[in-house]
Amino acid sequence: MMPHELLKVVALVSVGAHPVTGRPRRAEQDARAVELGLCLAGKHLHLLHAGDAESEALRGYLGMGLAEMTVLQQPLHADILPALGSYLGATDAQLVLTGSQAEIGEGSGMLPYLLAEQLDWPLVVGLAEVESVKGGVAQVLQALPRGQRRRLQVRLPFVASVDSAAPKARQSAFGPAQRGQLQSQKVAVVEDMLLSEASMQTARPRPKRLKVIKAKTGAERMRAATAKASAGGKVLTDITPEQGAEAIFALLKEEKVLR
Amino acid sequence: MLDTLLPILIFCALAVMVLGAWRRLSLWRQGRPSPVPLIRGLAAMPRRYLVDLHHVVERDRYMSKTHVATAGGFVLAALLMIIVHGFGLHNRILGFALLGATVLMFVGALFVAKRRRNPPARLSTGAWNRLPKSLLMFSASFFVVTLPVAGVIPADMGGWVVALILLIGVAWGVSEMFLGMTWGGPMKHAFAGALHLAWHRRAERFGGGRSTGLKALDLDQPNAVMGVEKPTDFTWNQLLGFDACVQCGKCEAVCPAFAAGQPLNPKKLIQDMVIGLAGGDDASFAGSPYPGVPLGEHGGGPHQPIVSQEGKGLVGADTLWSCTTCRACVEECPMMIEHVDAIVDMRRHLTLEQGSTPNKGADVLDNLIATDNPGGFDPGGRLNWAADLNLPLMSEKKQADVLFWVGDGAFDMRNQRTLRAFVSVLKAAGVDFAVLGLEERDSGDVARRLGDEATFQGLAKRNIASLSKYHFNTIVTCDPHSLHVLKNEYGELGGNYDVRHHSTYLGELIANQRLNLGQHKGGSVTYHDPCYLGRYNGEYDAPRNVLKAIGIEVKEMERSGFRSRCCGGGGGAPITDIPGKQRIPDMRMDDIKETGAELVAVGCPQCTAMFEGVVEPRPYVKDIAELVADVLIEAPVPQRSATRSDAMEVH
């Protein structure tokens, strides 16, 4: 990817939570958004966060090699969208990068959509790569499941969300993280009404749905319920390579992985 | 004529030498400050040279004797020469003494020359091949020049032609020996080496001591660049130490990464630092290059980055990440240069400032930050391996004789066998022990070796805080890396503990007859010394004694004890994973197979993992704790209850 020095890129970042311990950290997808931004704009990438400027986890983004970050000071239960929207509307940003969803809080993944709607900019979901920017139009690759890609053309300025198909974020270094500046700005606060109504609870593990058993007799139900355990692990010994290949081929066809 | 010219020549040479010394000193002083006692260091220098350094050199008898003759003869000759020829004190006795000294030096130089005729690959050539000739020239010229002083031949014999030839010889000898000493010839090692010994950054190493812990980095100075980016970011006495290198290549010969074809050669690394100190490139380096890295492409200067992000720089990052921190080079170095310190200093910059820890390095560090273990496992599962063992917890007991430091092996299914074996032994011996359980965190070893001093200090401080809540006499651990960090590196951060390796502790239990052991059955056994137990902590005997106590006669490998070859698992090397021509554990496994042993006894989870990663067929790998547990006879030892109450009374 060529660095596009002239492209004005803003990366929206949030405070994440480690999936195992829940400790605050740079959010995985947001860090990928920053990585993509660094590839596009280098040191000119503008980092923007709406939240608490005291949060140490934000330094994780600065440690990727950026000198400063703008923080729109917002309390925990605020609706940050108006603040972000009016800030971005006032800048000359051409590309706003975000992660797909936040790691803490509601995490509805709506932010890029609402932001695009508010700014009336087009939105690219699952940006994997910016191939070129010419005459106010960007040619980009969109990530699809299973490593597939789709080429899109989008006019500037636009909002793009990245997911885990985007390039992996570079390491965050301690030194630049400590030296980086969190520039706090006071902005209007809009309370998020939903959060007062909704209740958060520790995620309940969802049991895997049992196979819907169409069997009408108890015996068939029994067989269906125990089939999983007895199946799996078919071992073919003493067969010709052709027979083995045929068995594998049948499985590949059944799984539809042969294109 | 000689009588007039010689003093001029000598004093001119001495003056130029002093100038050179001044220049050399100012080169070193570009480095960061480092507080060392200057005068006391100088006073201690002769003893450090004659005793400590000689111990290391003495491992090679030939070279030791040669050096004594050559260097002794030279120092004597040089002093007498200044008195006799410089000041013109033509005393016959002094003359004879000078003759004796030059003869001694000449003989020594002959041996040096002989060594250079068919040198091993580790020796540098180039200027170093010139050195024996210069030594011979110096000693021979002064021998002849001194003959009239001793009254052996008349003063005016030979006429001006002979005098001129002699003068050329003297000039050659003097310039190599005196000018070269401070202006950068092979003899530089004498000047820099002497001062390096005087102002060594680890004075504890002299007088039989041991200093292996890395030195802490001050993280509270946000504006200072962390780690070593440019040669001048080293402390001045580190720079001085690099200058002391004699390019003997002993480090190269023992370096596991070099042998595996990874792009590291400790000797070349030190020489590159010398190049960086003065500026230039490595085209004239006359030794083995980094495997796979041609000479002449790298260069730098005192104020240029050592590892360049763009372009070649002085050293490639792969070179620094190849090191397993096994300390074999430091152990072998006759000049007591600290290679590992330098490498970690440069790694600190790469990790803390550049964020360029290679391969899995970044993930491991992120895991350590987020989950307190390098594997990213749920810290709540740290004690799962002992779910059925009913281990006493420090948080419940508050005090115990022994604190069993489990280490991150708790998450590894293979190492859990070792841990369970050791717990069974502890229980059989009735040891009053407890574990920290979920309060334990990674010791910080890997983070520190990968250069992430911030994560190391964070982990260390939290571990020290946990440990400070409880009373115990000893920490025992099955992991030499934890042992080293707890014992040698936590001190600087305020945690001082009596830490023992499980083999040491097992040895004590056996010596106190608290274990009822049978005899090992099965095939022959060899023992692999873990670097962090042996070279880092000097424990070579205890594991062997334990093995002996269970009836194992260790079939020693050629490289064992302080010369043990690394398994390749230290210093984060499996994480950074720099490709080479072969793998270090495979080479070590070949060493093991050479003994014909059917089983290799180990005392380190890293070594176990590395050896078990070698493709079968290969000897079995078993920890000492497992071997002891295998022969444990579970009957209670009679005096068990007595010792137990003794142990309790300690508090």
Next chain:
Amino acid sequence: MKESFRRDPRNEWIARNRLHPLYSALQTQEASWIGPSGLVRKNPHVSGFIGPNGLKRIDRSGVQQGGGSQRSGTKAAVQLPLRIIEQPSFYIVVVPDMVNGRLSSHDKDLLGLANTLAGDEGAVVAVVFQAHKEGGFDTAGVDRLLHLQGEAFADYSPEQRVTALCALDTQLNPAHWLVPDSRTGGGELGRRLAAKLGERPATRVWQVADGQCIGRAGAGQQDMARTAPRLILAAAECADPVSDTRHEVRAIELNETLFHRVGRLDNLGAVAVDPALTPMAEAEFILSGGNGVKDWELFHQAAETLGATEGASRVAVDDGFMPRARQVGATGTWVTAQVYLAVGISGAVQHLQGIATCDKVVAINQDPACDMVKRADLAVIGDSAAILQALIERVREHRQGGMHDAA
């Protein structure tokens, strides 16, 4: 075990209940009738029932009714009762993903949820864009089908589709919008719709009950419970799919003619992705080689023919046959492939950890006792080179055969 003899009280109840929709299906054959010659014919096989001990019992007391026929009777496709909502009091609109033109199981779960929300009064509307191959809308629970076709909705056209959905919103004013929260389109379309409608959706919802819904929040560590909003993006398995009713799939039309804005987002089409370059963590089909692979040339050839992404065990990487980035396992990359074909890999613990989430594991190995064979869903024991060679030929044959079919 095929014939087990049980009474089915429900069937018996249906057989007694003439108003039950399944009544006719369960009516037993006549036990006696007047034959063409006027004689009374009796079918002795029909009368009576099979008792619990497997013997045929004939009860002449007249108590026994229905259920007399064996389950073999119900094996014939049962015509499920048709549910007709003539005048729905409200609509529930579902926008299924239609992956490959068919309802996915995720879509069916959503239709199931829609039917619970619709109850007896509401109608379930499915919105389908472009041509489809689905024939089972009726049994999946679709009362109304809006089938939108046209250039504008081709392939990837989120903005145009949202415009159409907005028009539908005005037309039907649905009580709920249900969109699958999936990566195959629904997640994006639903959120775009939410942003356009100004509805705050509930996302990753896995339970809707009593006007409350629960969805995953944050990075999945928490659940968020809230009043069910109008737009719900539901996760897979949010409800059971419809199983016992048929729906009329009545076609409806958009009243409004759509005016599409000039696209700000142009689809230039799918990019051919070389499976060899697909990141392993994302790859769908991985061919992985280990210490047992001797002919690496053949291995690469096999990967190319199969269209598989290459992986390797640690040993193969250590020995320099494969680059480090291709190492699978706890110390390499954790993979999520649908099919993981392991050739000559014995299955070290770390490696098995790394493939734990793979759907189907196939092992080719010499050693039937190795751990990989134990883990595998299908294991072929034998010489890996010969089997790979045979597999390459089989796949080539298939490809050519496919070409002939197409021609």
